[in-house]
Amino acid sequence: MKYRQIKKGENVSLSILGYGGMRFPTVAGKIDEEKAGALLKEAIDNGVNYIDTAYFYHGGQSEGFIGKFLEETGLRSRVYVATKLPPWLVSQPEDMTRIFEVQQKRLRVSCIDFYLLHALNRENWDKFLKMGALDFLKALKEEGKVKHLGFSFHGDREVFKEIVDAFPWDFCQIQYNILDVYNQAGRSGAVYAAEKGLAVFVMEPLRGGTLVRNIPAAIEKRLAEHEPARSLAEWSFRWIWNQPEITMVLSGMTEEAHLHNNLHYADSADAGALSRESLAMIDEIRALYLSLQKVPCTGCQYCMPCPYGVDIPRCFELYNSKYLLNQRVRTFYWMQLGGINGNASYASLCRHCGKCMTHCPQKIQIPVELEKVAKDMEGPLFKPTMWLGKRVMKGVHAILRRF
Numbered sequence: 031m032k033y034r035q036i037k038k039g040e041n042v043s044l045s046i047l048g049y050g051g052m053r054f055p056t057v058a059g060k061i062d063e064e065k066a067g068a069l070l071k072e073a074i075d076n077g078v079n080y081i082d083t084a085y086f087y088h089g090g091q092s093e094g095f096i097g098k099f100l101e102e103t104g105l106r107s108r109v110y111v112a113t114k115l116p117p118w119l120v121s122q123p124e125d126m127t128r129i130f131e132v133q134q135k136r137l138r139v140s141c142i143d144f145y146l147l148h149a150l151n152r153e154n155w156d157k158f159l160k161m162g163a164l165d166f167l168k169a170l171k172e173e174g175k176v177k178h179l180g181f182s183f184h185g186d187r188e189v190f191k192e193i194v195d196a197f198p199w200d201f202c203q204i205q206y207n208i209l210d211v212y213n214q215a216g217r218s219g220a221v222y223a224a225e226k227g228l229a230v231f232v233m234e235p236l237r238g239g240t241l242v243r244n245i246p247a248a249i250e251k252r253l254a255e256h257e258p259a260r261s262l263a264e265w266s267f268r269w270i271w272n273q274p275e276i277t278m279v280l281s282g283m284t285e286e287a288h289l290h291n292n293l294h295y296a297d298s299a300d301a302g303a304l305s306r307e308s309l310a311m312i313d314e315i316r317a318l319y320l321s322l323q324k325v326p327c328t329g330c331q332y333c334m335p336c337p338y339g340v341d342i343p344r345c346f347e348l349y350n351s352k353y354l355l356n357q358r359v360r361t362f363y364w365m366q367l368g369g370i371n372g373n374a375s376y377a378s379l380c381r382h383c384g385k386c387m388t389h390c391p392q393k394i395q396i397p398v399e400l401e402k403v404a405k406d407m408e409g410p411l412f413k414p415t416m417w418l419g420k421r422v423m424k425g426v427h428a429i430l431r432r433f
């Protein structure tokens with residue numbers, strides 16, 4: 031494992047691969063503690079020393095699971111733990127103290143190593159300023175309740191610079207990958223923050239996995255021509271670590287294979303190691319991808335739940351897959367979202383209430399895009415077929431129950 035030093039504060043070296051606590055394996059809607067614990071232990075045994083979580087991850091289970099795991103395994107002293115203050119639950123200044131105390135309890139610590147304001151954009155930043163969040167953070171540090179202060183970010187570059195300049199932050203966390211170079215904080219934001227002395231942590235290095243799921247043939251071909259032994263996932267990680275401004279890359283590893291691969295890449299990734307030819311190849315891949323994508327959804331789920339039941343990320347994922355990843359997905363869309371076997375969650379259930387839009391870090395015009403999804407993926411036969419399918423399935427279940 032390679033390590034990089036954070037710039038401010040005491041001598042702290044972080045593993046260049048951090049563990050993101052939002053995609054642990056699950057069973058029946060809960061974190062599969064045995065599997066997730068085994069993954070975390072293996073990561074720590076192989077040098078990962080940073081675990082990132084948040085108040086809401088896994089519906090509020092992630093912090094508690096991590097706190098319990100680290101206490102029971104005695105691994106607490108080998109890792110730094112980060113969590114985040116959610117703007118959505120703060121409607122008066124006292125809420126911040128209440129939430130922080132819950133987080134201390136869940137994580138089973140009196141001092142949190144890295145503490146972030148979560149998902150800053152213009153709206154959330156203005157809200158935190160109004161609530162006095164900067165004074166609150168300052169007090170936490172002075173009282174020894176947190177060691178390092180930062181923020182995670184999903185807004186535009188203008189507000190990013192404003193936030194960087196507004197407080198003596200130790201670090202920031204940005205969405206950054208081979209596709210997201212010019213949107214959100216982007217490359218220029220990463221450089222700006224690093225110049226101001228902040229450690230820059232990266233999230234969504236593979237855009238929630240969508241970047242490397244069902245890679246288009248043209249991209250596979252370009253990769254094979256350049257260097258057949260390296261996968262797109264490996265190039266994506268190496269491209270980020272190639273940049274000296276980046277301290278660490280977070281990955282929410284759900285499967286053993288993800289962890290093993292990422293550990294392998296992180297053993298040999300240095301800043302400035304990629305050749306000019308490799309960087310040019312990655313530029314070509316970016317151009318190819320962007321020419322295929324319909325909706326820039328990362329699957330982060332911040333827009334959920336929709337009061338009318340639309341599974342927004344899944345609608346966009348299937349819609350994008352059809353174009354970006356050349357998949358025949360209409361049948362999946364009908365089966366999974368049509369409600370034959372459960373609750374319907376298809377795009378045309380959208381009632382344009384706008385609730386989801388304020389939470390979307392990608393600033394997607396969700397109802398407008400859902401209309402396009404509905405037009406493309408549903409069509410006139412969709413609803414009658416779903417109605418009929420539901421009744422048929424009810425009959426099938428009734429028959430099966432008799433045996």
Ligand code: SF4
Pocket residue numbers: 335336337338339340342379380381382383384385386387396397400
């Ligand atoms: S705008 Fe549509 S998708 Fe968004 S929350 Fe409202 S009904 Fe759901």
Ligand code: SF4
Pocket residue numbers: 326327328329330331332333334342343346389390391392393394396
């Ligand atoms: S629509 Fe926006 S908020 Fe919802 S999952 Fe996609 S990127 Fe995230």
